[in-house]
Amino acid sequence: MKYLAVLGLFWVIILSLPSVNAMDNKLDKDVELARHDFPYPSKYVKVKGANMHYVDTGSTGSTIVMLHGQPSWSYLWRNVIPHLEDKHRVIALDLIGFGKSDKPDIGYTVPEHAEYLQGFMDALKLKDVTLVIHDWGSVLGFDYAANNPDNVKGIAFMEALVPVPPAEAPFSPEKPKLSNHSPSLFEQFFPIMGQIKSGDMELAKKLIFEENVFLEKAMLPSIQDWLTEDELNAYREPFANGKSRLPMLQFALDAPVDGKNPKYVMDMVHKYTQYLHTQKDLPKLLLHLDKGWVVQRWAVEWQRQNLKDITIYNMGSGGHFMQEHNPDGIGSAIALWMDNNNL
Numbered sequence: 001m002k003y004l005a006v007l008g009l010f011w012v013i014i015l016s017l018p019s020v021n022a023m024d025n026k027l028d029k030d031v032e033l034a035r036h037d038f039p040y041p042s043k044y045v046k047v048k049g050a051n052m053h054y055v056d057t058g059s060t061g062s063t064i065v066m067l068h069g070q071p072s073w074s075y076l077w078r079n080v081i082p083h084l085e086d087k088h089r090v091i092a093l094d095l096i097g098f099g100k101s102d103k104p105d106i107g108y109t110v111p112e113h114a115e116y117l118q119g120f121m122d123a124l125k126l127k128d129v130t131l132v133i134h135d136w137g138s139v140l141g142f143d144y145a146a147n148n149p150d151n152v153k154g155i156a157f158m159e160a161l162v163p164v165p166p167a168e169a170p171f172s173p174e175k176p177k178l179s180n181h182s183p184s185l186f187e188q189f190f191p192i193m194g195q196i197k198s199g200d201m202e203l204a205k206k207l208i209f210e211e212n213v214f215l216e217k218a219m220l221p222s223i224q225d226w227l228t229e230d231e232l233n234a235y236r237e238p239f240a241n242g243k244s245r246l247p248m249l250q251f252a253l254d255a256p257v258d259g260k261n262p263k264y265v266m267d268m269v270h271k272y273t274q275y276l277h278t279q280k281d282l283p284k285l286l287l288h289l290d291k292g293w294v295v296q297r298w299a300v301e302w303q304r305q306n307l308k309d310i311t312i313y314n315m316g317s318g319g320h321f322m323q324e325h326n327p328d329g330i331g332s333a334i335a336l337w338m339d340n341n342n343l
Contacts, residue, residue, distance in 0.1 A: 034053075034055050034074065034075070034078075034100070035075060035078075035234055037078070037230070037231065037234070038055070038074075038075050038078040038234070040055035040056075040057050040081075041055065041056075042055065042100060043055065043056055045120060045123045045124060046123065047096070047116050047119035047120050047123055048104075048115070048116060048119055049104070050096060050101070050102040050104040050116075051101060051102045052093060052094065052096060052101045052102070052116065052119075052120050053074070053093070053094040053099055053100035053101045054074065054091055054092060054093035054094065054120075055074060055081075055090075055091070055092050056089070056090075056091050057081065057085050057089075057090050058081075058084065058085035058086070058087075058088050058089045058090045059085065059086060059087055059088060059089060060089065061087045061088045061089060062088050062089070062128065062129075062130060062153075062338075062343055063088065063089045063090075063091065063126055063127070063128065063129045063130070064084055064088050064089065064090045064091065064129070064130050064131075064132055064334075065091050065092075065093070065121070065126065065129045065130070065131055065132070065141075066080075066081075066090065066091065066092040066093070066131075066132045066133075066137075067093070067095070067117075067131065067132070067133045067134065067137030067138070067140055067141045068092075068094070068095065068098070068099075068134060068135070068137050069134050069135020069136035069137045069138065069159075070135055070136045070214060070248060070251045070252075071098075071214040071215055071219055071235070071239065071248045071251075072098070072099075072135075072219070072235060072321070073094045073095075073098045073099025073100070073235075073238055074092035074093060074094050074099055075099065075234050075235070076134070076321065076323050076324070077092045077132075077323060078327075079323070079324075079327030079328070079331070080132075080323055080327045080330050080331040080334070081331070082331065083328065083330075083331025083332050083334070083335050084331060084334060084335055084338075087335070087338075087339075088130075088338070091124070091126070093120060094238075095113055095116070095117070095136075095137070095140070095247075096108070096112075096113060096116040096247075097246070097247030098238060098247055099238050100238065103244060103246070103247070107250060108246055108247040108249075108250035108251070109250060109254060109264070110136075110139065110140070110251075110254045110264065110265050110268065111264055111268075113136075113140055114140055114143050114144070114268070117140050117144055118144065118147070118148075121144065121148070121151075126151070127151060128151065128152075128153050129151060129152055129153070130152075130153060130154040130155070130156070130338065130343050131144070131145060131152055131154070131155045131156070131157075132156045132157075132334060133155065133156070133157045133158075133160060134157070134158050134159055134160065134322075134323070135159055135160070135294075135320070136251055138157050138158075138159070138160030138161055138162075139160075139161050139265070139268065139269065139272075141155065141157070142155070142157075142160070142161075142162075142272035142275070142276065143268045143271070143272050145272065145275065145279075146271050146272040146274075146275035149275065149279060152282070153282070153283075153343060154282065154283040154284070154285070154337075154338070154341060154343045155282065155283075155284050155285070156284075156285035156287065156334050156337065157284070157285070157286060157287070158286070158287040158288065158295075158315075158322055158323075158330070159288075159289075159292055159293060159294045159295055159320050159322065160286075160294065160295065161269065161294065162273070162276065162295075162299065162303060162307075163259075163269060163273055164298065164299045164302040164303070165302070167297075167298035168298070171297050171298035171301055184291075185217075185218060185221055185222050185319065186293045186319075186320070188217070189213075189217060189218045192207065192213055192217060192218075193252065193255065193257060194257075195207060196208070196213075196249075196252045196253065197252070197253065197255070197257060204249060204252070204253070205242075205249065208242075208245050208248055208249040208252065209242030209243070209245055209249070210242060212236075212239065212245065214248050214252070215235060215236060215239065218320075219235060219320075219321060220232050220235065220236075222319035222320060222321060223319065223321050223324040223325070226324050226325060227324060256269070276307060277306070277307070280308075281309065282308075282309055283309050283311070283337070283341040283343060284307055284309055284310040284311070285310070285311050285312075285313070285333070285334065285337045286300065286303055286310060286311070286312045286313075287312075287313055287315050287322070287330055287333055287334075288300050288312065288313075288314060288315065289314070289315055289316065289317065289318050289319075289322055290314065290316060290317050290318075291317070292320070292322075293319065293320040294320065300312060311337050311340075311341075313329075313333045313337075315329050315330060315333070316329070
């Protein structure tokens with residue numbers, strides 16, 4: 001009888017507990033997701049007194065760190081991550097001032113971004129990482145690798161700044177049309193970059209703070225045929241007002257369009273270019289487009305001929321923000337490359 005009483009009490013206790021699903025549902029409601037369509041928990045780490053936002057998902061395998069560029073955030077990788085998380089730990093962070101990271105009172109120069117990236121990697125104690133990098137994230141990623149060569153075991157890059165010499169035959173630029181030529185978004189945006197870099201800061205601030213040109217004239221028009229309005233708004237949300245757009249302005253001012261200035265950017269570029277040429281046993285993956293904004297035919301061929309341990313895949317047509325045009329191709333290409341190189 002005593003045994004039956006104890007057994008009965010046990011079941012009373014068990015039945016009175018919330019179900020596992022109920023507990024999970026409560027937990028789910030308490031978890032901040034990066035976004036409703038970017039369904040990974042938001043995580044934050046303090047770097048130099050500011051919160052840097054990131055998502056951290058996947059298995060206990062090797063670690064991938066994804067770096068976005070201008071004017072995006074970790075959301076850019078949302079459809080690439082699922083191809084990698086089964087075998088790898090995948091971290092996609094928001095550069096300081098971008099996405100859901102804090103916007104501290106700093107200048108947002110490229111060297112400052114590099115300091116925050118170094119602090120992020122150190123704070124999370126990330127080791128033996130594979131970098132997946134794009135746009136300004138490529139400059140920062142290559143720079144991090146050059147300064148921490150023992151901590152990076154592979155680099156996948158797309159629309160990345162890798163300096164190449166002038167094009168050689170038969171890779172000279174295509175002859176422009178004489179009539180009925182509709183300039184590409186890149187061609188349309190180049191004069192705007194010239195205005196931003198002209199030295200007229202009032203004009204530069206107007207273009208970025210008031211007109212939000214990087215989003216409304218460059219990025220969003222190039223991907224609007226592939227995304228819903230809600231997805232387009234995901235890129236607008238971190239830059240809801242003029243003051244929040246200072247990081248975009250400074251990246252524009254720091255762009256070395258003449259190949260010389262600003263010197264602190266070119267010093268970084270020269271250092272990591274030397275690193276890419278001399279580092280041994282560093283698997284590299286170049287993902288390019290038929291007609292990229294940054295990486296065009298000659299750049300692809302030059303890197304094929306001059307960078308060791310490089311694998312190259314053509315991701316087809318699309319614009320600079322290729323992660324929105326072909327996320328499945330990018331994700332599967334990175335996964336295949338990592339498998340083939342035991343990363």
